[in-house]
Amino acid sequence: MASARDYLREHTNPPVFIASALLVLAFVGWGVIAPGNLGDVANAVKGWISTYFGWWYMLAVSGFLLFAIVLMVTPYGSIKLGKPDEKPEWSTFGWFSMLFTAGMGIGLVFYGVAEPISHFTAPPTSDPETAAAAREAMNITFFHWGLHAWAVYIVIGLSLGYFCFRHDLPLRPASAFYPLIGDRIYGPIGHMVDILAVFSTLFGLATSLGLGATQISAGLNAIFGVPDTPTVQVLIIAAVTGVAVLSVMAGLDKGVRRLSVVNLWLAVILATVVFLAGPTLFILQFMVGSTGHYLQHLPETSLRMFVFNSEGADWLSSWTLFYWGWWIAWSPFVGMFIARISRGRTIRQFIAGCLLAPTGASIVWFTIFGGSALRYIMDGNGGEALIDADTNTALFVLLEQLPLAAPFVTVLAALGIVVVAIFFATSSDSGSLVVDMLTNGGDPNPIWQQRLFWAVLEGVVAAVLLVAGSMTEGNALTALQTASITSGLPFSIVIALMCWGLVRQLRFERAGIHKVPQEERTADNAAPQGGSFRPAPATGRPN
Numbered sequence: 001m002a003s004a005r006d007y008l009r010e011h012t013n014p015p016v017f018i019a020s021a022l023l024v025l026a027f028v029g030w031g032v033i034a035p036g037n038l039g040d041v042a043n044a045v046k047g048w049i050s051t052y053f054g055w056w057y058m059l060a061v062s063g064f065l066l067f068a069i070v071l072m073v074t075p076y077g078s079i080k081l082g083k084p085d086e087k088p089e090w091s092t093f094g095w096f097s098m099l100f101t102a103g104m105g106i107g108l109v110f111y112g113v114a115e116p117i118s119h120f121t122a123p124p125t126s127d128p129e130t131a132a133a134a135r136e137a138m139n140i141t142f143f144h145w146g147l148h149a150w151a152v153y154i155v156i157g158l159s160l161g162y163f164c165f166r167h168d169l170p171l172r173p174a175s176a177f178y179p180l181i182g183d184r185i186y187g188p189i190g191h192m193v194d195i196l197a198v199f200s201t202l203f204g205l206a207t208s209l210g211l212g213a214t215q216i217s218a219g220l221n222a223i224f225g226v227p228d229t230p231t232v233q234v235l236i237i238a239a240v241t242g243v244a245v246l247s248v249m250a251g252l253d254k255g256v257r258r259l260s261v262v263n264l265w266l267a268v269i270l271a272t273v274v275f276l277a278g279p280t281l282f283i284l285q286f287m288v289g290s291t292g293h294y295l296q297h298l299p300e301t302s303l304r305m306f307v308f309n310s311e312g313a314d315w316l317s318s319w320t321l322f323y324w325g326w327w328i329a330w331s332p333f334v335g336m337f338i339a340r341i342s343r344g345r346t347i348r349q350f351i352a353g354c355l356l357a358p359t360g361a362s363i364v365w366f367t368i369f370g371g372s373a374l375r376y377i378m379d380g381n382g383g384e385a386l387i388d389a390d391t392n393t394a395l396f397v398l399l400e401q402l403p404l405a406a407p408f409v410t411v412l413a414a415l416g417i418v419v420v421a422i423f424f425a426t427s428s429d430s431g432s433l434v435v436d437m438l439t440n441g442g443d444p445n446p447i448w449q450q451r452l453f454w455a456v457l458e459g460v461v462a463a464v465l466l467v468a469g470s471m472t473e474g475n476a477l478t479a480l481q482t483a484s485i486t487s488g489l490p491f492s493i494v495i496a497l498m499c500w501g502l503v504r505q506l507r508f509e510r511a512g513i514h515k516v517p518q519e520e521r522t523a524d525n526a527a528p529q530g531g532s533f534r535p536a537p538a539t540g541r542p543n
Contacts, residue, residue, distance in 0.1 A: 012450070015191045017439040020198040024457075027203070028464055035468045042482040049325070049489050050317035055305065057324040060492045062302040065151035067499050068351050071158075076506050077348030081161035081339070088344040095345075096357055097260040098430070099338045107208070108145070108365050109267075109420050110215055113394035116141050116370030117386060120377070124306070124315040134374045138290040141366050143301050144323045146294070146359040152327045152495065154354050156335025158347060159498045163505070165343045171437055173197045173332055176498040179505040193494055197332035198438045200487045202458065204330045205431040209462035212424035213237045218392035219417040223410055234463045240421050241459030244428035245452060259429065263422040270415050271368050277402045278372040286375075287367040294363075328488035331495065336434045369398060376401050428458055 030038050071077065080086060088095065119137035126132040159176035169175035174190030181189060213233040220226035243259075275283055306312030342350050373394070377383035381401060389397040399413050432455035440450060 012440050013191070013194070015188075016194045016198065019191070019195050020202075020439055023195070023199055024202055024461065028461055031465050032468045042486065045486050046325075046482045047317075049486060050321050053489060054313075054317065054321050057321050057328075057488075057492065058303055058305060060496060061148050061152060061324045061327070064155050064495065064499070065148050065302075068151045068154045068158075068355060071503075072348050072351040072355075076510075077346060077351070079162075079347050079506070079509070080166065081158070081345055081347065081350060082165040082343045086165075086344040088342075090341060092353075094261060095341055096353065097264040098341050098426075099334075099354060099358070108362060109395065109416070109423060110211055110391065111145075112365055112369040113373045113386075113398045114389070114391040115144070116366060117373055117377070117389075117394065119319075120374055121387060122315075124312050129377070131378075134378065135290065135293055137374065138286070138366065138370065139294050139297060139301065140319070141370060142290065142294040142363055143298070144320065145362045145366065147298070147355060148302070149323070149327045150355050150358050152324075152331045153334045153338060154351055155495050155498055155502075156331045157338040157342065157354065158350055159339075159502045160336055161339035161342050161350065162347070162502065164339065167505075171336065171340060173336075173438075173494065173498075176501050179501045179508065180497065194438050196487065196491055196494070197336075198435055200329040200331075200491060201333035201431060201435055201438065202461065203487075204326070204333060205427060205458050206461040206465060208427055209237060209240075209424060209458065210466045212240070212420055212427075213462070213466065215392045215395075216240075216417055216420050216424070219396050219413060219420070222393060222396045223413050223417070230467050233466055236421075237459050237463045237466070240424045241428060241455065243421075243425040244432065244459075245455045259422060260426050263419065263426055266415065266419050266422065267365075270412070270419055271365060273412060274372060274399070274402065275368050277404055278368070279375045282375050283368055283371050286371045287363065290367060290371070291363055322485060325485035325488035328492050328495065329485055331491065332438070333431050333434045336437060337430045340433070340437070369395070372401075373398050428455060432458060 090098070116137045119140045120133050121128055123133045123136045124140075126136045156173065156176075160171055160173065163169040163175045163178060164171040167178075169178060169185075172190070172194050174185040174193045177185050177190065177193070184190065210233075213236045216236050217226070217228045217233045220232070221228040226232060304316075306316050338354060345353070373386050376398075377386050385397050386394065386401070395416055396413050399409055399416065402409065402412070404412070432451055435454045435458075436450045439454075
């Protein structure tokens with residue numbers, strides 16, 4: 001027992017590790033024993049948040065975007081996430097590959113065709129299935145997956161990268177509160193912030209893995225006739241989790257980075273083939289026009305609440321508020337990961353890279369896949385099949401509409417499955433790394449045993465809740481997703497306070513005032529207080 005206690009104290013932050021594990025197990029147990037009840041409770045909470053705090057979600061996410069843009073163009077933009085002479089650890093392409101695949105990769109494949117079609121057939125303001133509806137569909141899709149989403153990630157990633165790499169604080173969300181509460185980040189307040197981040201990250205990832213497994217299963221069924229059953233989906237989760245385990249065990253550079261780069265190239269190949277085989281000229285024209293429409297209407301769309309339109313308010317709750325809660329719930333995971341891979345870059349480089357490059361890639365992806373689907377529907381070329389397709393099968397139905405010989409379509413669909421599977425794995429391996437850092441006190445280089453533990457646990461959670469959901473028409477998985485969104489409400493307040501803490505410390509730095517410990521970590525002070533990866537304290541009181 002003594003050795004187990006010593007191991008726990010040395011390699012974890014016990015309050016965060018134990019409390020997070022108990023919460024995860026309790027939630028999984030609830031989902032298995034009473035999935036219907038879990039679904040009812042979670043959806044009731046989601047409805048309450050949408051009704052009474054929808055205005056806060058809209059205001060907060062738009063505020064995060066404005067905060068990021070203003071910070072990028074100020075003199076603070078030249079400050080590095082690290083010491084003044086540090087260089088970036090990875091090339092720009094490798095860095096972009098990792099942040100993009102961790103942040104949104106699997107979601108783009110899953111919703112790339114289905115979401116534009118959904119908004120086209122049921123837009124909030126336009127007449128359905130018209131040219132105006134097509135423009136509105138792409139505007140909404142860009143809005144949900146573009147600048148606002150990445151602004152949420154940027155605030156957390158920037159705060160953590162700045163405080164960890166420049167001021168030698170632990171890589172954990174609580175560190176961003178140092179200018180506000182000082183050493184109390186190592187106490188109950190800091191632990192609560194980190195526990196909430198673990199809960200959001202783990203269940204957000206499990207939901208993503210469940211969605212990825214259902215899409216891969218649907219693709220295997222469409223191409224090879226493999227039964228689309230919960231058993232097959234669990235086997236898919238096991239196989240892809242195995243790939244993720246190998247990746248995360250190989251480390252960040254040899255595993256996660258290489259897998260991310262490979263997957264980005266495969267995604268580029270898939271998109272290029274669809275672009276060239278599909279309505280190429282229409283895609284180019286639609287991309288330019290839709291991007292202009294998106295930027296022109298961005299302020300209006302950002303704060304639209306449908307106050308006098310009950311149907312519009314219901315749509316807002318089902319779509320925009322859903323996404324804002326989802327991105328906020330995912331932000332501890334993506335924010336910590338992009339912070340971990342961004343050491344040595346300036347604040348301006350970090351914001352510009354994380355804000356503009358992924359948004360541009362998302363616009364291109366959705367226009368190629370969603371725009372092609374809309375063109376085929378409006379031309380009557382496979383339109384009914386595309387409209388009738390569900391989210392899992394929409395991508396494969398689109399590929400069938402391309403003017404290609406059947407064998408090429410099969411190869412292309414198989415490539416689509418591989419892309420989903422590797423996006424699946426890259427989300428899992430990077431997520432495992434982040435959860436481990438959260439529970440070990442902020443050490444950016446966790447030991448291999450814990451990386452293995454969290455990678456396997458993510459797959460187990462996804463499989464258990466997927467099976468439970470299949471027994472009740474998906475209630476458990478839906479409730480899991482709703483719970484992840486619900487956790488976005490308290491964490492949105494955490495992110496707002498992070499903005500305050502970051503600006504406060506940046507102002508201190510320009511004035512030459514040290515408000516955080518400045519000494520480098522050493523082997524002797526790396527992990528005092530039971531694994532809470534804490535730097536040496538500053539000498540005397542801060543000025």
